[in-house]
Amino acid sequence: MSAPHLPKVAGIDSTVPAPPHTASPLPALAPPPRPPGAVIQDRLAGWVSHLTTLHELTERLARTGSLDDALHELLRAGAALLGARRGMVVLEPTPDASRDDCFGCLDPGRGPALTRGLGFTHYELGHIETVPRSVTAYGRILDGRLPNGRYAPSGPGVGPGGPGGGPPEAVAQPDLLGDKTLHPLHLEVAVRLGFAASYTVPIASHTAGTLGAAVWMYDEPAAPAERQCHLVGLYMRYATEHLARLLELEHARATVATIAEELLPSRLPWVPGVQLAARHRTGPRGGGDWYDALPLPEGALGLAVGSVSGSGPSALAAMGRLRASLRAYAVMEGEDPVAVLSDLELLLRLTEPARTATALFAYAEPAARKILLAGAGHTPPLVVGERRTEFIETSLSAPLGMLSCWEAPSVELSPEPGETVLLYTDGLLRRTGDPMDRAFARLHAAATSVPRAARDDPAAIADHVLRTVLPEELEDPESLAGSEGLAGSEGLTGFDKAGGREDVVLLAARFA
The missing domain is CATH 3.60.40.10 (PPM-type phosphatase domain)
Structure with missing residues (x-):
């Protein structure tokens, strides 16, 4: 009587024991050691890629010729660098007390106050603006500056180079919903609009002062990496100077239009x-x-x-x-x-x-x-x-x-x-x-x-x-x-x- 034949199957049947003469698999070999300069090369390649991206974003910003276009481009660039989906920018330029010219006599301000959003409707921006300014990060940045728009003193470490201190610092709020110190109205607006974290960056420089602030919101609790924060800081440094030039241009245009209307x-x-x-x-x-x-x-x-x-x-x-x-x-x-x-x-x-x-x-x-x-x-x-x-x-x-x-x-x-x-x-x-x-x-x-x-x-x-x-x-x-x-x-x-x-x-x- 012959032994029964096993059924034929595709592939390997795991129930069939391996023959006793089969050798056990060899342990995995360790990867060969990397050359001494490979880590440095990878880091340099990463920075070159980041700087290339930063250059492209600043070039796009430089091509804008109006405040609205520049603010929308700023929001899009910041969202790309930080990995955020939505954002808001508040531009509130203040008069420069050091200026004493005919333009300043006609209009002491340096430009209009503007609020623009990315991914938010006008209705949703109105909800955000119902939150008291003093409890928001952008409000503390704007309210903490001097009357002429320069930086407010930051404490006993202020240097002797000028009347103000250093530039305002960016504010990261990685978990708004879990922050026990958050204002109740701020928490209510965050829940209603569906954002759980934010990153606020001042629009400021030593020459232009504090012109405003930009906020990017995350749908989930998150915080940008150190590399992302550094890139956004570099971008905002250029964006502030560009916005300051556009503000001066808008102010000059408004002055010319005012003079023309007065002559008619x-x-x-x-x-x-x-x-x-x-x-x-x-x-x-x-x-x-x-x-x-x-x-x-x-x-x-x-x-x-x-x-x-x-x-x-x-x-x-x-x-x-x-x-x-x-x-x-x-x-x-x-x-x-x-x-x-x-x-x-x-x-x-x-x-x-x-x-x-x-x-x-x-x-x-x-x-x-x-x-x-x-x-x-x-x-x-x-x-x-x-x-x-x-x-x-x-x-x-x-x-x-x-x-x-x-x-x-x-x-x-x-x-x-x-x-x-x-x-x-x-x-x-x-x-x-x-x-x-x-x-x-x-x-x-x-x-x-x-x-x-x-x-x-x-x-x-x-x-x-x-x-x-x-x-x-x-x-x-x-x-x-x-x-x-x-x-x-x-x-x-x-x-x-x-x-x-x-x-x-x-x-x-x-x-x-």
């Missing part, structure tokens, strides 16, 4: 038979576009728009002088627009021979619904009404200051009851980025599409035209502001994004 009418006059509205925006470099509305004898009204060549403070000063001179000429001989512009051209040629300007002046008699106007190299007005929407072609003429003697015939216009005359500068057309013929077509189409319900309000007409001609510059609702002092009704004054360079002026006059 604080409010439009009230003249029977006509309703007025104006919209104005100064470009980042401060251009010389302007407008004016001046009551004249016998119930007449002078309307003017113009643009001075150049940008910056010198263009603003020239714009102020030109507008003041035109007001004087309009009072003396406003019924003759050609004479007004001729006098203005002579003054510009004698006092500022290196500068040119465009201008349009209209002498309006609202009771008779009659307008007499003349232009010097300026864009033609646009009439918007129920029966027509058309440009009023003025005679072709050169800008002021380009010829030895300027002169051009005037044009008479008789608007119908309810029609609105739009005077504007070429900045409105140039901001479209289209060729001039297409920009004129876009403006005409925008005026034609004014809703019937808005045609009785010149401010509504101006706002509709701006929204239609420049839709890409009006996407941000925070850029909209009231203009009650200028137009007599709420509307747009701040319709600008960082990319806009040209000044824009729009003056609307509706005749009853």
Whole structure:
């Protein structure tokens, strides 16, 4: 009788004993010793990788040109370096007491206070801001600085090199939910928003002072490694200087815009038979576009728009002088627009021979619904009404200051009851980025599409035209502001994004 055969299986059957002559496995051999410099090479390779990453992040930050973009890039870079998912930055620059210049006289601050978040909605950021500042790490950093933004003294070890101590230190809170000393409201917000740890870094340097603080949150209890903290510290050192430069630039732009607004009418006059509205925006470099509305004898009204060549403070000063001179000429001989512009051209040629300007002046008699106007190299007005929407072609003429003697015939216009005359500068057309013929077509189409319900309000007409001609510059609702002092009704004054360079002026006059 033969022995039974075992069933065939795939692989090795562990139930079958190994033959007795099989040798036991050899013990694992120890790895060969590493060369003496291998550890140093690995460490250097790691640092090269980290510095490469740091260089890429700082390059991305350097390419930002606005505070909002820089703050969002800072949050993204910090989250990548620290391994966090969410964060918040609070920028609160304080005035520098050592500065004593004209800019500081106009505005003692160095820039706006901003709060931006990464991974948080505006609603959730509002929850975080309900926590008392004094119990938060970023609040203690900001509240502990000196009034001029410099570092507060850190104790008896403060060196003699300056009035303040060292920079604020980063604050790690690895377990917020387990911290018995945490403020109850802080704990409630952390539980509601789902973060269990945080790492707070000051935005500070010896030259810029303390500008703000950045906080990154972890979903689970955690703390960044020493290497991560060091990299974030290096990054924040550069980010602080970059933000300080952007703050100075924003402060200068705001100052230029303030000066430009002060040089223009604080409010439009009230003249029977006509309703007025104006919209104005100064470009980042401060251009010389302007407008004016001046009551004249016998119930007449002078309307003017113009643009001075150049940008910056010198263009603003020239714009102020030109507008003041035109007001004087309009009072003396406003019924003759050609004479007004001729006098203005002579003054510009004698006092500022290196500068040119465009201008349009209209002498309006609202009771008779009659307008007499003349232009010097300026864009033609646009009439918007129920029966027509058309440009009023003025005679072709050169800008002021380009010829030895300027002169051009005037044009008479008789608007119908309810029609609105739009005077504007070429900045409105140039901001479209289209060729001039297409920009004129876009403006005409925008005026034609004014809703019937808005045609009785010149401010509504101006706002509709701006929204239609420049839709890409009006996407941000925070850029909209009231203009009650200028137009007599709420509307747009701040319709600008960082990319806009040209000044824009729009003056609307509706005749009853």
